Amino acid sequence: GAGVSQSPSNKVTEKGKDVELRCDPISGHTALYWYRQSLGQGLEFLIYFQGNSAPDKSGLPSDRFSAERTGGSVSTLTIQRTQQEDSAVYLCASSLVLSGGAGTGELFFGEGSRLTVL
């Protein structure tokens, strides 16, 4: 597609339920990122996929959070047993990483998935 596509755009769930958020990056982009944006907290890094390398999961806040990227393209962020503090906008971004890490590393963001946990 022309840009990064995320779904659903809005999700309301009850505490304790599992949710899945999807990200379809720009075709050909090798790197994919998940960030969380909460009011007053800015952008919090969650996880980073780059090509076939092991993902950088250092930002995941707890073991209830996991993400996978199938076939080097679409990614799914899963939150198990959701809590009210998980309410936020989850942003996905992709970028084109050239060999040797060259390039500006510009991230292209989707419009986000707004999660509300009641």
Next chain:
Amino acid sequence: GEDVEQSLFLSVREGDSSVINCTYTDSSSTYLYWYKQEPGAGLQLLTYIFSNMDMKQDQRLTVLLNKKDKHLSLRIADTQTGDSAIYFCAEKVGGTALIFGKGTTLSVSS
């Protein structure tokens, strides 16, 4: 550490210049970025500067980088109401993901 800090709010009048400041703590950052987020939208890259540069100018935007003080600033000349948005400073260290500040909300009044 890799903390990026910026002030949370800035209010200016239309036509004035806006200066948004940012400090970062990792001296090995290769690129530094300014992203803009308009209401209800995702972030978009506004401009960036490579770490071996001191200044970059792009139309109404001027980016200044002081590596000694780890200070980055974004100046918007002749600020317009359409510039009202949240501005995020971000740094890239090696092959890692970008680290963002909490964002500065710019409010422009006519």
